[in-house]
Amino acid sequence: MNNLENIIKAINGSNDFVITSHCSPDGDNIGSSLGVYYSLKKLGKNVVYVLDDTIPLNLRFLTKDVNIYNSEDMFNKDYVLIALDCGDKSRLCCKEHIVKNCSKFISIDHHASNDAYGDLNYIDIVASSTCELVYNLLTEMTKELDIDIIDEKIATCLYTGLVTDTGNFSYSNTNPSSFLMAYHLAKVGASRDEIIQNIYQNNSVNYYKLLGEALNTLQIIEKKVSCITLSLDMLKNNNIDFNDVDGITTYTRDIEDVEVGLLFKQKGPNEIKVSFRSKNYVNVSKIAQKFSGGGHIRAAGCTINDTLENAKNMVIKEVLNHI
Ligand SMILES: [Mn+2]
Numbered sequence: 027m028n029n030l031e032n033i034i035k036a037i038n039g040s041n042d043f044v045i046t047s048h049c050s051p052d053g054d055n056i057g058s059s060l061g062v063y064y065s066l067k068k069l070g071k072n073v074v075y076v077l078d079d080t081i082p083l084n085l086r087f088l089t090k091d092v093n094i095y096n097s098e099d100m101f102n103k104d105y106v107l108i109a110l111d112c113g114d115k116s117r118l119c120c121k122e123h124i125v126k127n128c129s130k131f132i133s134i135d136h137h138a139s140n141d142a143y144g145d146l147n148y149i150d151i152v153a154s155s156t157c158e159l160v161y162n163l164l165t166e167m168t169k170e171l172d173i174d175i176i177d178e179k180i181a182t183c184l185y186t187g188l189v190t191d192t193g194n195f196s197y198s199n200t201n202p203s204s205f206l207m208a209y210h211l212a213k214v215g216a217s218r219d220e221i222i223q224n225i226y227q228n229n230s231v232n233y234y235k236l237l238g239e240a241l242n243t244l245q246i247i248e249k250k251v252s253c254i255t256l257s258l259d260m261l262k263n264n265n266i267d268f269n270d271v272d273g274i275t276t277y278t279r280d281i282e283d284v285e286v287g288l289l290f291k292q293k294g295p296n297e298i299k300v301s302f303r304s305k306n307y308v309n310v311s312k313i314a315q316k317f318s319g320g321g322h323i324r325a326a327g328c329t330i331n332d333t334l335e336n337a338k339n340m341v342i343k344e345v346l347n348h349i
Contacts, residue, residue: 033146034167036130042072042105044128048112049079049119050269050299050327053190053225056085058110058134058156060092060183065164065175076100076120082269087224088183097121104129109144111156111187113137113320134159138311139320151322154204157187161207181216189221193276198324233271236264240274247342250349252278253288257334258295268293272301279303286310286345290338293329298337302326308348316344 037043045063047055059075066073076095097120107128112118113135118125125131133144136153153159161184164175176184188208192200195208212218236256243255256271271291278287278301286308289301300317302310303325310326317340319328330337 040106048117054155054187055111057183057187061160103127108132113139115143155187155191157184178215181211181214185211185216250285252284258292275301
């Protein structure tokens, strides 16, 4: 299934590229996309970054110099499309014509639910992050082309995904190879202070007000399951964007005795995004897949088109079957 060699060949043999990823962007999604984006630019290629969603505030330090296109403004043809960190073709954050107009489709990803939808795929579900796969790819290309591809800027992008997807090197997906990568990126000059300050130390006061309200909704079910609920009104009243609250998910898991933590976020009256986290043994990717979602063993998500109440009932019932 994996074809790193052919992916490198396809990259070397092409001049036009489009980069995309999944919606509800996160550090790994943006870090890996920009890591590839800047690398291809450095190699003199034409690259367009397409993403039909808003970038979370705490990640805008990475995207401030990049022109991110909306699908509707992109009508190029015959490019190599590279999808990063996207576990499912249906989760791609671009319109259909972006996929239809490409001459070759490459998927680089670490989600267990990825069914190798690309023409060429580099999938490793044990990898800490898609950024780690991009790091491997760029390391191979550096050897082949004899050009030092990873500079400070690219290192900063890749370090961001490594830090966010491993929860600051604390989750079980943190491998020995992750530390080697961190070592190399730090040596090259990744802006570690900038990353940590922007991502973890720059929350608005309104965010804390929302967090307070969110924590007040905390429910513990049979000691092992916890859930926090964020309604549309709570987001609106505190003037916080839907894409800026992912960090709240960790609170659901970090409670004594809790195995599965759930965050229910209301995007519309009948559109509920559910984030799953587990601590030791429950495979939440499997549970999310029952609701047409997916992800990793310890972190997954899905969207349910129903009321908040119904979504909570259905998901909690299913989770209790796995406890
Ligand atoms: Mn990821």
